[in-house]
Amino acid sequence: MLVILFRSKLTASAAADGYPEMADEMEDLARQMPGFVDVKAYKADDGERLTVVWWQDEETLKGWREQVRHRLAQRLGREKWYEYYKLEVAQVVRQNAFERPATAAREPAGL
Amino acid sequence: MLVILFRSKLTASAAADGYPEMADEMEDLARQMPGFVDVKAYKADDGERLTVVWWQDEETLKGWREQVRHRLAQRLGREKWYEYYKLEVAQVVRQNAFERPATAAREPAGL
Numbered sequence: 001m002l003v004i005l006f007r008s009k010l011t012a013s014a015a016a017d018g019y020p021e022m023a024d025e026m027e028d029l030a031r032q033m034p035g036f037v038d039v040k041a042y043k044a045d046d047g048e049r050l051t052v053v054w055w056q057d058e059e060t061l062k063g064w065r066e067q068v069r070h071r072l073a074q075r076l077g078r079e080k081w082y083e084y085y086k087l088e089v090a091q092v093v094r095q096n097a098f099e100r101p102a103t104a105a106r107e108p109a110g111l
Numbered sequence: 112m113l114v115i116l117f118r119s120k121l122t123a124s125a126a127a128d129g130y131p132e133m134a135d136e137m138e139d140l141a142r143q144m145p146g147f148v149d150v151k152a153y154k155a156d157d158g159e160r161l162t163v164v165w166w167q168d169e170e171t172l173k174g175w176r177e178q179v180r181h182r183l184a185q186r187l188g189r190e191k192w193y194e195y196y197k198l199e200v201a202q203v204v205r206q207n208a209f210e211r212p213a214t215a216a217r218e219p220a221g222l
Contacts, residue, residue: 003116003201005163011211042153042161050153050161052116077209084210090114090201098188099195100122 001037001092002061004053008085019081022073029069035060054092061089112148112203113172115164119196130192133184140180146171165203172200 010019030036035056042050055061064070077085121130141147146167153161166172175181188196 002204003114003199005114040155040159042155042159044151044153048151048153050163052161082209082211085208087207088114088203089205090203092199092201093113094200096198097196098193100193 002055002057003090003092004051004055004061005088005090006051006053006085007087008049008051009047009083010049010081011083014081017080018076022076022081026070026073029067030064033060033064033067035063113166113168114201114203115162115166115172116199116201117162117164117196118198119160119162120158120194121160121192122194125192128191129187133187133192137181137184140178141175144171144175144178146174 011017027039030039030053037054037056039051039053042052044050055064122128138150141150141164148165148167150162150164153163155161166175
């Protein structure tokens with residue numbers, strides 16, 4: 001599995017200039033693409049946005065990168081929506097997780 | 112380069128139970144370790160925290176994973192600070208960036 005880190009800051013005019021609509025459209029579209037696994041959005045204290053996308057493999061990611069509407073969105077992003085972006089593609093080599101066990105119900109006192 | 116995604120949610124008591132102090136200590140310590148590249152913290156709308164850490168390679172990351180104070184912090188995290196965590200380690204395969212060019216100063220009218 002691949003994980004894509006897309007960090008960005010928007011221009012002051014992006015919110016009023018079609019960005020939110022295109023971002024929604026791109027998320028809907030990505031979810032329908034072969035190879036899409038998951039997406040989640042985060043924000044740093046300095047206002048930087050981070051979108052993390054998990055994708056099945058390079059072949060299906062290539063399909064998304066070359067999708068026609070997505071290519072238009074990328075072009076418009078550089079033309080007017082992004083102050084900057086930093087993209088990283090990485091291959092997941094291992095995962096690990098922890099979940100706190102539910103607290104066991106105690107027996108009522110006296111029983 | 113490796114990128115580590117550490118997603119977590121804290122327990123209700125973590126903030127008053129030593130977590131912030133240990134988190135600060137761990138960040139200071141990580142920055143001094145061989146192989147440390149960068150770290151940045153993010154948060155999702157649902158409250159999930161994401162710490163992204165960039166590390167030079169597997170060998171130096173192993174050094175950090177086995178660092179004595181860090182091992183204690185990991186143990187305390189599972190004992191009392193984390194409701195859950197999800198850790199992913201990934202190998203960066205490519206990077207790409209865009210920065211909006213500074214707007215060129217216009218010549219004053221009439222010159």
